[in-house]
Amino acid sequence: MIELDVHCLSPTDSLVEDWTNLCVIHDDTLDRTTNVSGTVAALAVQDLAYIDAGDGESIPQLTQVFDLASRQAETIAINIELKGLGTAVPVAHYLKHLSKQPSDFPVLVSSFNHTLLSEFRSVNLHTAVAPLYGRWVEEFHLTAKRLDAFAVNISVKSANKKRIQSIRSHGYRVFVYTVNSLEIAMQLRSWGASGVFTDHPDRLLSLQN
Numbered sequence: 001m002i003e004l005d006v007h008c009l010s011p012t013d014s015l016v017e018d019w020t021n022l023c024v025i026h027d028d029t030l031d032r033t034t035n036v037s038g039t040v041a042a043l044a045v046q047d048l049a050y051i052d053a054g055d056g057e058s059i060p061q062l063t064q065v066f067d068l069a070s071r072q073a074e075t076i077a078i079n080i081e082l083k084g085l086g087t088a089v090p091v092a093h094y095l096k097h098l099s100k101q102p103s104d105f106p107v108l109v110s111s112f113n114h115t116l117l118s119e120f121r122s123v124n125l126h127t128a129v130a131p132l133y134g135r136w137v138e139e140f141h142l143t144a145k146r147l148d149a150f151a152v153n154i155s156v157k158s159a160n161k162k163r164i165q166s167i168r169s170h171g172y173r174v175f176v177y178t179v180n181s182l183e184i185a186m187q188l189r190s191w192g193a194s195g196v197f198t199d200h201p202d203r204l205l206s207l208q209n
Helices: 045-050 062-070 088-098 114-123 140-146 161-169 182-191 201-208
Strands: 002-008 022-024 078-082 107-111 128-133 151-155 173-177
Touching (some): 002 062, 022 062, 062 078, 062 088, 078 088, 078 114, 088 107, 114 128, 128 140, 161 173, 161 182, 182 201
Parallel strands (some): 078 107, 107 128, 128 151, 151 173
Antiparallel strands (some): 002 022
């Protein structure tokens, strides 16, 4: 499974359904990861081709990522994090569009911005969603229930056995970020974690056995 962050180019209205303006990039600015500076929101689609995001590659559109994934031999599950304003509704419509195609993608939509998840859910009732938490919130289950969530995603810094089991007892999967140690990942699994986010999947491959 891969995780990616989505921003909206030139967002004008959070209710716009056009998914061609969705691009995949972590930061809301271009300075750290490309050869230009400025904000992602200031870009237009045609600008993407002229930006070098590393080794001559441009910033991909979300549709390009899904197209690439569809051409792989094995099914690739994708976790989309709604990062920028204006992303919820176009992502929701795009995933509804994909669900009508012959090859469906296993998709999980997450965000620290739970308002964005509510906007997403108002359009798309079927795609799995997961509220993200940077710190532990005792009332997580109220938000998860309101969103009809599949999972609750939490930071490794706030993860412990009691909290993971609390999430599981409410009926949700729990995914923990960011875990780059095999030993920590094994401990989280023993506590009931459903999976982890990692920068180094090669280190954690043995967990699949």
